Amino acid sequence: MVTRLLHVSDTHLGNRQYGSDVRREDFLDAFEEAIEYAIDQDVDAVIHTGDLFDSRDPRLPDLNRCIDALQRLDDADIPFLGIVGNHERKMDDQYLDLISKTGAAERLDESPRMVNDEVAVYGIDAVTKPAWHAKDFTLDEPLADAYTILCMHQLLHPPVPEIFAEHPLDDVLERVNLDLDALALGDYHETEGTIEDGTRVWYAGSTERCAKDETSPRTVSLLEIEDGDLTRRGKELNSRDFLPIPITFSEDDGREHAENEISRRNVDGKVVLVTVTGESTAVTSRDIREIVIDRGAAVCRVDDQRGGFEFDDEERSLGDIESADRLIEERLAEQNLSEISVEIEERVRTENVARSGFDDEVEEMMMKAQDEAFDSDVAVQTEGDE
Structure with a gap:
């Protein structure tokens, strides 16, 4: 069969x-x-x-x-x-x-x-x-x-x-x-x-x-x-295509330069990832995204590497949070913490618990761990007496 x-x-x-x-x-x-x-x-x-x-x-x-x-x-x-x-x-x-x-x-x-x-x-x-x-x-x-x-x-x-x-x-x-x-x-x-x-x-x-x-x-x-x-x-599977587009600006390049670079690719229905390098100009990430979306792209993300700081609230991602979680876990693994310490730390990091409720939970966890440790010690002593 x-x-x-x-x-x-x-x-x-x-x-x-x-x-x-x-x-x-x-x-x-x-x-x-x-x-x-x-x-x-x-x-x-x-x-x-x-x-x-x-x-x-x-x-x-x-x-x-x-x-x-x-x-x-x-x-x-x-x-x-x-x-x-x-x-x-x-x-x-x-x-x-x-x-x-x-x-x-x-x-x-x-x-x-x-x-x-x-x-x-x-x-x-x-x-x-x-x-x-x-x-x-x-x-x-x-x-x-x-x-x-x-x-x-x-x-x-x-x-x-x-x-x-x-x-x-x-x-x-x-x-x-x-x-x-x-x-x-x-x-x-x-x-x-x-x-x-x-x-x-x-x-x-x-x-x-x-x-x-x-x-x-x-x-x-x-x-x-x-x-x-x-x-x-x-x-x-029929996953959406990703299309990377690099654009390098010289000092005199403007919006027309970005339009020309983007028009050379078929962006229709795709996730377009634009990487911008070169000289800082008046053309912003928002301008580039607007050009790409107007040409039919489903999504556009712009990574502007020209040196200036530009906050873009449309490009936030959870990836950095996930990386931080992994980094924390790696550092904790190096500390050789007790099992109860690891459990409390993870609860602090992963749960949305009100302070009052959290204090009660931690106290209960500590008391349970103490009881288990006490029971284990008693069992070991009893075996030794036998």
């Missing part, structure tokens, strides 16, 4: 990239295209390896569009099996838990979710760098002879280039108690794969471009598993 799964990842629903509602719609459209493809292919399940949403608190319209798409999947009797990524991770209940209450999704964990009684799918949510070494990777035993797939949301080398990776792949494979057949990954937005000690490892990539350097086609992965063998095929 052939078991067919569709691997989708890093959909980042709600991402208002470059401050554009057009781009927010693009991310939703790409997700819906992936869901329709799963239905057309009559797969046995869809697995999603994290960052379903772009933020910890998605807008209600984005949440509703997501649930509508998943209910179409549920109507086709195709389960949606997911984990939580770093963008959407909250301290307690996740939005994936909320969606699961509708019956349109299931959150994967250390227990096997059997598909066709032949494939066991597991999930481990995104793990912060400070909590990585304390994380328990123990998985429950599957049914005999089941093909095992673990879903994670981490940057692992290989297949991620070492410069971008957070952890070695070997670290996961050594700490998991099962001989995994496959490791389906999210967080890296390109399609990459490798085989390590007999385990198939890959990233499906993101369904939309989240950065200007993500130039390759956006894809989902169709998996076919038969007699213990897995075949993976990429399906290209």
